Amino acid sequence: MYYVQYNEFVRRECDMYLDERSSAILRDLAAGFRKNSGEIEEKFRLTRRQMDYSLKKINAYLAEQNIPPVKKKRNGNLEVGKEIREVLRQKKDYFYSETERVQIIAFMILTQSDLSLQHFISELKVSKNTVLSDLKAVQQLFADYGSKLKYTRQQGYIIDGKEFEKRKLLIDMAGQLICLPDGRQLVRKLGRLKEDQVQKYRDWLETIERKLDVTFTDEKMDSSPYCLALVCRRIKDGKYLDEAEMLYEELTDTKEYAMANELLAELGKVPRQERFFIALMLLSANISELGILSEEKVSVIRDAIEEMVHDFENKACVVFKEREELKEMLLKHMKPAYYRMKYNLTLSGNLLDIVNIEMYQEELKEIHTIMRGCIGPVEQLIGSRVPDAELKFLTLFMASWFRRQGTKITEKPRALVVCPNGITVSKIMHSALKDLFPEFIFLDAISVREFEEWEESRYEFVFSSVYLNTEKKLFVVEPVLSQKERRQLRRQVMEEVYGIAVADYDLEEVLRIIKQHGMIRNEMQLLKDLKKYFSSRISDTGFGDSEDQEDLSLMDFLSDEYIIQTDRAEGWREVMQMASGPLISHGNAEERYVKRVLAQYHDNSVHIIFGGRIAVPHAMPDKDTKRVGLSLVTVKEGVLFGGLNIHLFVMLSPVDEKKHLKAILQLSKLSESERDVRRIAEAGSKEEIREIIKTYC
Template identity: 50%
Template sequence: MYLDERSELILSDILVENKIHTEELKEKYNISLRQLMYSVEKINTYLTEKRAETITKNRMGELYVSIKSRKLLDQWLKEINSQSYVPSELERSQLITFMVITIEEELSLQHFVSELKVSKNTILSDLKIVKENLKKYSCELKYTRLKGYFIKGNEFEIRKILIELVNLILNIPYGKYMVERITKVTNGELQKVTDWLEAIERDLKISYTDDKMETTPYTVALIYRRIEFGHYIQEDDMIFQELSDTKEYAFAERLLSSIGKVPRQERFFITLQLLSTNLVGESVLSENQMQKMNQAVKEVILKFENRACIMFQDRDRLVQMLVQHMKPAYYRIKYNLTLTTNLLDLVKIEMIEEELQEIYLLLKQCMEPIERLVECKIPEIEMQFITMFVASWFRKEGQKLVEKPRALVVCPNGITVSKVMHSSLKVLFPEFDFLKSISVREFEEMDDSTYDLIFSPVRLNTTKKIFIVEPVITVSDKKTLRKKVLENVYGIKMVDYDVDEVYKIMKKHVKSGISFNQEKNIKRELKNYFSIKIDDNVEQKNDCEDINLTDLIHQNYIQIKKQVSSWKEAMEIVAQPLLDYGHVTPEYVDRVIRQYNDLSIHIIFGGKIAVPHGMPDFGVNELGMSMLVINDPVKFGGLDVHVFMMLAPEDEKRHLKAMLQMTSLAADENGIRRLVEANDKKEIIEVLKQYQ
């Protein structure tokens, strides 16, 4: 007996969700309860034939199968579907390249047709994509009658392609079975590498992520095959001095001694794989390198605080955690081993959805200390990872409450991704007490009485409530996830209200005008009233994305003076509009001025614009910014300063876009000149608008 397509999909949903309500399935497939139960009946007949336990419906209307049956069915479905799965054009090009790298026998067009189950014309089209993709690595796809298809290029670059493809293909549906079918890699080969990794964990006191424990055996086994076939990297491609004094290299030497003679550069390459792998614990740099890394990261954070006009409350802890992320990243960056995997694609989506460009652009201006250390520019994808890391720090939870459900985050990915996921969920669900994020292997050894529910990107064998989430949760998924979780845990039915529409109705009956900041505050209070509080991160737009320089600096907040007697007088003058309109208290102004001295050059942007500011808890009532333009510059920090802007930050995020625009203005000498030469406030506003 065979299942129809809808029945297969329903069975897969039940397996993925552990338990799924009939109403959810009805809505998803747009079918009636009778049609749904007819499919369930067909599935149960099918399961009986397979000698598996059937689907059960409980009193809550949820459908589920036992853990034992779920594991059996999951394995069986993957094996069957891997043979019937039709790869996309991109996936076919990746699989063709993978075949050419990993198969030593002569490969013809027919081999690709047979494996991918498409026509010759389709394969010919795919080969054009393969050739184009290989150009990025300065490699070429060649064909001769004697050798068939092969890749001509530097072996180091070919290894990079292989490592990337292993990660990509293993993330394709049923990719594991495709890799094993194509390469015919044996369980013995994979187990040998797994034994190596476990020995490294034990002897070096480190812990690989579940993801790397899954992918590294395939990567190393296939690299070793290339070594056996005589495909060696050149010694010039490796920098031996940095790696030779690490204990990873010493351990790799011991491991590789059991497989015969291997060239020195290959031993170093294996060491490099260990050093650049994502770890749950720590990777190793020399003591001297570690000191330099700590100092570089600290300088980056201090620069970011100055440029963003914020101050992290637990800066030392942030530096410590960022250093831990940068240890394996150091080798990825230095040897250009950064990979483009599905997970990193999710990070790119998050960068767009969460509007993190303000943090990203400010942070990018601060990376020179780390770039100096690694002697190259930080790759784009690593910059995005670092941005996500710093952004997650903005979202840190404050004081914990007791008697909350205990939530566990189980993530098979690296420490950086798991912490981003953990921080995002803590913000999204303030109702829960989140325990630390752990790996799948740690979860399997954990006492289930210590937690109440689980968030994870993978299915787990558990009787507790589990919610499947992506490692990086996009904005569009957050509301859906929150609604689903609260209904499941508390039985709360959430109703969505359009706050903008409610505000439009209210605004019709307000006689006097409402300022930009008042409008934002009203909308925020309406949102809190209409629903259980959801962090601002769940909204479709962040508040900060709408706040430009001219939203904060109106004409009434601008002053023009021919000259002032000192920088202190300039600060007192620029603060006055913020005091007059109630943005800050007199204590705020006093504390801000007192924290600077004649050498406070760090708050001067571009050598021309000084931005004095304090913390929100210094006495800020409402976000605001004021501006003073001085025709004759005043000496401050040893520089001639024409412009003072005082910032009153309401929090650590909402002013970031305006600060980014101000940074662009400060870097433009022509813009500064136009400000100084402006005849009135309207001209100044027009100048500011050009940087928005």
């Protein structure tokens, strides 16, 4: 949620305000991560012209507040004064972004009656035209929930749709508004709630925590009392769910259902579907600990997770070292996610912000694509397709496992990781920070409430996704960091903690200087070589962009030396021996690795055959794999393997779980084309093979 301060409002069409994009940029600048216009352009996908326009709006706005402007230097760096950070910290009045105005209007329509245009203008302090524009967005929002926005002179603005969808929207909007400055007060005011009503449901949730031995996240403990109060009021007013919408018999055996019965008893005779709904609200909450599931349900979910992880390992050509721990963490995540997905509820506001971060599409698309191909067991379990937001969340979780590493060096600074968004996001943050700062001991990933109970003598530093009231050194970080954000955070921490000024190189600027003094034949290759050189100069800082960290494609691996063509072979073992030749001769792997590969496969090893057309033999990384590599053997007549006639064999020499992912994904896409696999098998030259492969890179 982005917001900016305003002190005075002139109610006219030309009011000075920040649009949503400019508000987001201002908040980003105040957080201190991005201090270069190019980085902001990349994150928000802006042109330079759009960036300059937003910067002008931000500076005009800051001038109204008597705050020094953001200055842009010739190299693109942005000079941001300390006063800007105070804009976001002061608890005065706020100008809502377009998204926030839409959420407020939607919430008002759901909780109030007899609403006219003037009510929205008065509440939001914007012009009539602005509200009319916002109402169009509200109309689309309602449509996304299978409902319609209607207006009549007798009733004013109302929402028309099924009660289940109205409640989903109500809960989502309340969760979003709670996150705003003074959000609790706003929800109480707009929802016509009294503080003692909200406190009653907060006490009830704390009772559930004790009775069921679960811990709700800080975010849920903030929003759920308001949501429960609003839902129970709808029930009291006779706005019942359609019985056909909530016949979820499997919920009757849960302890949450029993607690729902206790809560609704005070309302008298209430239809059974309403008890189901309250139970579902509890079961779909994000919980910091596993909570209680029936043994049968745990067993079924565990089996689905086992099958999903196994499929992921096969498709990604990886073997997770701490496999059992990974499965247990996934089980903890899946308990609330299971009910969210199965009963068509959505992620709460802040979690949606996390899974939809801009860097996601650029850095995690390979893992996301693989996850989409492995999620079948979970979809079979819930009986429907896993929503993309949930799949992205799982992708972030799996990506964090790729970066896991552990150290046991003593005498290191001790740090806590604080995140109010639940166990999955906390573990993602903890894993990423542990990987980024091997100099630190990261004690635990905890909630805000847990942090308040920690003794300050046990730690020296705090990394948190929210501002905290602490005397210790606090670093406020995003829950998920892009590569550039990791570099900037490490630079900031090293300078502030150790007094080490870490060198940084603007490669685009270096390239520009080179262009002034000579002709460049291959700009992309030069930029790649510069990255490699400068990363070797700063590798001791722990965040260099080395070549090894880049995503390598099939074309990077399959030079002529790594491609072998043959008409026929005696059997698949002979082909695998042929495939190992280039890997051994070029130092990617040792003979011992080949023996390990051959030992673990047999005639029916169909799980390593992509698309029924390309065999990809491999073993987990070990001392006998020196450099990541791929070799390709094409057999024109084919070889019987796994009961199939296979023409292409690709042997993988992995050094970790990540560097080969992009190439494996491209290989998987290639396997879907029977025509191109046949063309490669029958190609007359290696160059012809590479030309076909190039179309998949």
